[in-house]
Amino acid sequence: MIPSKVTAHPAAATGGPAGRAADMALVERCRNGDLAAFEELYRAHAGKLFSVACRMLGNPSDAEDLLQEVFLSAHRKLETFRGESALGTWLYRLAMNQCLDFLRSRTARTNQVTGTLDDEPGLSDTASRGLAERTVARMDLERALVQLPEGCRAAFVLHDVEGFEHREVAEALGIAEGTSKSQVHKARLRLRAILSAAKS
Amino acid sequence: MMVECTRYRTSIQELVDGTLGPIRRAELDLHLDQCDGCRALASDLQAIHDAAASLEPLEPPGAVWMQIAGRLRQEGRVSAPSIVRATPRHRAVLLALAAALVLAIGASILLLLPEFRATREQAGQATTGEGNATDDVTVQSVEAEFRLAEQHYQNAINKLEQAAKLDQAAAGGGIDPQTAAVLQKNLQVIDQAIAESRAALRSEPQSAPARDSLFDALKRKVTLLQDTIALMNEMRKGNPAGGAQLVEGLNKS
Ligand SMILES: [Zn+2]
Numbered sequence: 001m002i003p004s005k006v007t008a009h010p011a012a013a014t015g016g017p018a019g020r021a022a023d024m025a026l027v028e029r030c031r032n033g034d035l036a037a038f039e040e041l042y043r044a045h046a047g048k049l050f051s052v053a054c055r056m057l058g059n060p061s062d063a064e065d066l067l068q069e070v071f072l073s074a075h076r077k078l079e080t081f082r083g084e085s086a087l088g089t090w091l092y093r094l095a096m097n098q099c100l101d102f103l104r105s106r107t108a109r110t111n112q113v114t115g116t117l118d119d120e121p122g123l124s125d126t127a128s129r130g131l132a133e134r135t136v137a138r139m140d141l142e143r144a145l146v147q148l149p150e151g152c153r154a155a156f157v158l159h160d161v162e163g164f165e166h167r168e169v170a171e172a173l174g175i176a177e178g179t180s181k182s183q184v185h186k187a188r189l190r191l192r193a194i195l196s197a198a199k200s
Numbered sequence: 201m202m203v204e205c206t207r208y209r210t211s212i213q214e215l216v217d218g219t220l221g222p223i224r225r226a227e228l229d230l231h232l233d234q235c236d237g238c239r240a241l242a243s244d245l246q247a248i249h250d251a252a253a254s255l256e257p258l259e260p261p262g263a264v265w266m267q268i269a270g271r272l273r274q275e276g277r278v279s280a281p282s283i284v285r286a287t288p289r290h291r292a293v294l295l296a297l298a299a300a301l302v303l304a305i306g307a308s309i310l311l312l313l314p315e316f317r318a319t320r321e322q323a324g325q326a327t328t329g330e331g332n333a334t335d336d337v338t339v340q341s342v343e344a345e346f347r348l349a350e351q352h353y354q355n356a357i358n359k360l361e362q363a364a365k366l367d368q369a370a371a372g373g374g375i376d377p378q379t380a381a382v383l384q385k386n387l388q389v390i391d392q393a394i395a396e397s398r399a400a401l402r403s404e405p406q407s408a409p410a411r412d413s414l415f416d417a418l419k420r421k422v423t424l425l426q427d428t429i430a431l432m433n434e435m436r437k438g439n440p441a442g443g444a445q446l447v448e449g450l451n452k453s
Pocket residue numbers: 201202204205208231235237238239
């Protein structure tokens with residue numbers, strides 16, 4: 001039951017005029033209080049949003065809570081959906097905002113005791129020795145992901161994990177395309193440093 | 201690492217992005233040929249990108265949607281409730297299906313039970329009333345009836361277990377984990393009672409209390425499984441076609 005990267009891609013699922021028209025028709029039914037329509041919307045997007053939330057938050061139980069909040073607030077905000085972007089992108093933006101809010105409030109809570117890990121000494125991105133092996137184990141990557149600063153983690157998850165283009169990442173995160181590039185690039189360098197430090 | 205290496209940092213990233221143009225690609229290749237550091241960097245970043253792209257999608261538990269739907273209904277934000285209340289007609293169809301399901305499985309047992317009880321009582325009177333003049337034929341026929349009844353229960357249980365599984369799959373997770381845990385726990389208790397009664401019957405094949413407790417446990421298991429299916433019907437959004445297929449399959453087998 002694992003969808004391929006291609007079909008999992010929101011642009012492929014909802015892009016184009018036909019996709020937009022279908023989005024609007026579904027949204028209209030949801031606005032009229034049609035729960036079956038909203039379930040359809042949920043089934044189409046929940047898997048992808050849940051994957052992203054798990055990787056952003058680092059654990060499935062927070063991701064479940066967040067997914068619930070995302071869809072409840074999506075239902076409220078459907079009134080304001082005008083179809084300028086694909087429904088998938090709109091939902092991603094909603095989800096990413098909530099992920100970042102969640103992480104910020106969690107950081108605010110934990111910083112009181114632990115301090116920030118963002119600029120840990122000895123974790124220079126460019127002076128890294130590099131990886132000992134030519135492949136990266138998924139488990140190691142999952143563990144390293146949660147150590148990234150949240151901004152570049154978000155861009156990396158959308159671009160490298162979910163397969164969005166920088167233009168789409170920018171749209172989902174409400175940032176410039178150039179910022180998406182620099183954030184993803186920074187994330188890869190940071191991950192390389194984390195992964196090579198972990199191996200030694 | 202050479203002084204000029206920083207110039208190639210962006211090119212290496214864009215190579216991994218898949219957006220590096222052919223001219224800058226050629227330029228980068230020339231540098232990579234002679235620079236171990238940049239070659240290692242390019243290969244590491246590519247490995248990280250490839251591992252990220254191979255991470256598998258994760259599936260949210262079915263309970264998440266149930267909670268969302270519950271909240272929306274609670275807050276009055278959906279007018280057409282899902283599940284059974286969809287339309288009166290819909291509700292009637294589902295109830296009829298649930299009834300048919302129970303009938304298909306329960307009928308044979310219900311029909312058989314009174315007959316079995318009567319035979320057993322006759323046999324009981326024969327043994328107590330007439331002392332050792334017990335008619336062996338009667339005992340044997342009770343024995344046969346007993347085996348037959350037990351077999352009917354077991355068949356019903358097998359079918360119900362299968363139906364409950366199918367139903368749960370069709371419901372996309374079906375009942376919430378807590379309810380599932382309670383049902384599972386009850387099933388375990390009943391299964392243990394069945395096992396204990398069977399063990400008692402093995403050491404004392406003619407014991408009426410052992411037989412009674414076995415039947416009682418089997419009956420409770422059938423009821424529990426029927427309740428489980430009825431519950432899942434309630435929880436599930438209306439799916440009359442799938443339900444009809446299920447009932448049809450049960451009637452055939
Ligand atoms: Zn170099």
